[in-house]
Structure formats: C-alpha cells, structure tokens
Amino acid sequence: MASFVVLGHRADASGDFKLDDICGGAGRLDILVRCVNSAFFLSHGIRKENEAHLLLLGGRDAPRVVTFVGSEIRYLNPDERSTASLIRNALLKDPGPTPTKSSPGVYAAGKSLDALLDELAGKHSFVLLAEDGVDVREADIPENPCFILGDNQDPTEEEIRAISGYPFTKVSVGPLSLHADHCITVLLNEMDRRAPR
Amino acid sequence: MASFVVLGHRADASGDFKLDDICGGAGRLDILVRCVNSAFFLSHGIRKENEAHLLLLGGRDAPRVVTFVGSEIRYLNPDERSTASLIRNALLKDPGPTPTKSSPGVYAAGKSLDALLDELAGKHSFVLLAEDGVDVREADIPENPCFILGDNQDPTEEEIRAISGYPFTKVSVGPLSLHADHCITVLLNEMDRRAPR
Structure with a gap:
C-alpha cells in the first residue's frame, strides 16, 4: 500500500481549462x-491498494486536492486526456472542505497542504522524494508510506516547513533527477x- | 546509449487520426x-544518447517506423498530445523507404520489422522485454542495447521469429508485468x- 502526494505548484484548481491545453492553461x-x-x-x-492526492495550488480556487482511491476506481484509463477530464469534472463540482465524489474513486476537496498532511499523518509515514535522500534500494520503506513529490518545481521552503511538522524520511x-511520474x-x-x- | 523498438500492433501508420483520439482512432x-x-x-x-523506433503496424500505410534521435531532438515536450503531433506530422509527409525528417530528430520511413532489425543489428545487441527474462538487476546489459517491447499486446509469433534471426537476450x-513506458x-x-x- 502506497500513497502519493504530488504538489502541483501552478496546477489550476478551478477546473476552468481546456483538455487540449493541460500543459499550458492548466498549469x-x-x-x-x-x-x-x-x-x-x-x-x-x-x-488497488494505492492512493494519489494531487494538490492543486494554482488559480482562483486553490488550494484544492483531487484524490484517486485505487480500491474504488472504475473509469481510469492510462492516457493523459481522460485522466485530466476526471480531474476537471471533480473540480467543476465546486467542492467544499468535505471530499466530494465525482466518479468512483475520484474525490475533490478544498484543502491545503497542511490539512492534507494532518489527515494523512495518522495512517501513513511520510517519505519525501529528494535528490539528497537515501537511495530507495537501500532505504527503509515504512509499512504505509506516503511519498511526497514536487511537480516540475521542488517543494518550496514553506512546504518543507509544513512537512517538517511530522516525522519524515x-x-x-x-x-x-527524474520526472515525478518516473520516480x-x-x-x-x-x-x-x-x-x- | 540505449535504443528502443516499440511494436505498435494497431497504431495507425497513415497519420489520419485526431490528436484528441490517440487511444481510439489512432490504435x-x-x-x-x-x-x-x-x-x-x-x-x-x-x-541525448538514446533513440526510439516506433513501429506502426495498423492502417492502410503500415508498416512504417517513426524514429526519435535524442542527439538531434529540439521540439520534444513531455505531454502525450504534442508528441502525438510530432508523429502525425512525420506520417503525413508520406515517407518512402528512405527516412524523411519532419522535425529535428524525428524521422519516418516505410519499413517493416524485418528491415528495421536488419538496420539496427549492426550497431546494437537486441534485448527482448519478456516476463520470463532475466531480472534486469541481474542481467548482462550489452554495451549498445536495443530493447524490444510490445505495446499492450505481446510480440506475435511472427515477430518473435523475426527477432530470433539475430542473437538476443x-x-x-x-x-x-508493467506497461511498456514503465518498463x-x-x-x-x-x-x-x-x-x-
């Protein structure tokens, strides 16, 4: 069982973007x-045992988190466009602080990194992906790891401070240095x- | 330096597909x-040291090969849509048996698996990705490997016969079992x- 938190520093939390332009307009x-x-x-x-939490920090409705729960997912396809569409649909439901389901296994909520970490800390041990970290082949991987990754930008100082409020490796x-998905x-x-x- | 041959069993070699439909219409x-x-x-x-050869085996103009040469590439972006656009542009040049350049580092040619293997055999040692292969962590990886992978279908018997005409591991x-890109x-x-x- 592994969880992932991906920090989308410019990713548009409003859902107001075109599926043809997920690199540009969607941040x-x-x-x-x-x-x-x-x-x-x-x-x-x-x-099915995995979860992914995408933190969208760009645009007028940020911060929001879109969560994919492997055990519940039904309509996930491997291509970018269809997954972006699931995310957009989740955002367009205008979610509040309580997670709103838009499709089986896909939830969105208005939520900050602090709130997300607070929620995950009870169930998971945090593991930050970092170039100066222990090589994963040698590392102790905790039983229920929650891996935290940046997008194309490293975590900011403020984000590192938030993470440092919890034990992490x-x-x-x-x-x-690899792209987040390759990591x-x-x-x-x-x-x-x-x-x- | 690594080369990759990816067998696109249904991938449309004509270039006559929509960028919004690369999973369906484009095979x-x-x-x-x-x-x-x-x-x-x-x-x-x-x-820059890598090369990728996509064998497109679907549609009226098959077989064709679209080749990406790392040392020459200039306009490659990580998203699916823009790479699909580079491939479509290459195919729409209506390439003959001699590779036609459509963009820096992107070439297309009317070419079969047999012809592609024959061309690569002089420079590379073939390595077939297979579930019954030696674990890559234990394997001898030759100096200039050319890894051969199926798409969502394993190589056919005919393809295995073609590969078997050369030494391979x-x-x-x-x-x-992982998706080809994850492999x-x-x-x-x-x-x-x-x-x-």
Missing part, C-alpha cells in the same frame, strides 16, 4: 496526470520486489 | 508516445546506476 496538469498513471497502472490491472531514486514508477518497482508473494 | 498511439517520454526525459534535459523488469523507466534507472560517472 502543468500534465505532470499530475502522468503521476496518476504511474501510481495505478499495471499491465493487467490497477494497483528522504529517499532518492538513483543518480539522475513513482521506480519507487513502486522497488516495493514490488520487496512485497511478500 | 493506442498513446502507449507509443508514453514510451517516447520515458526514453528521453530527465528532470533537466533530454537523454531476454530481460524482465521485476515481479509484476523503459525501470530499464533506464538500472542503466543509470551502472553508468560510469
């Missing part, structure tokens, strides 16, 4: 949808190898 | 464009770890 939402793909897809199924995925693939491959079978 | 071209992303993107740059990426990410992470620095 690099493309990065977040690729993270959803990496967090859930296997060749012949869905990683740092891991890296190897000698080169998730490498992390899950390591976890797959350690999982009892 | 799962979405899988191939994600493989391009995985083969080339680092956080802060392009893997088989590797797997771990205990679970590429895991392979390159292993190669990154072995590369002299």
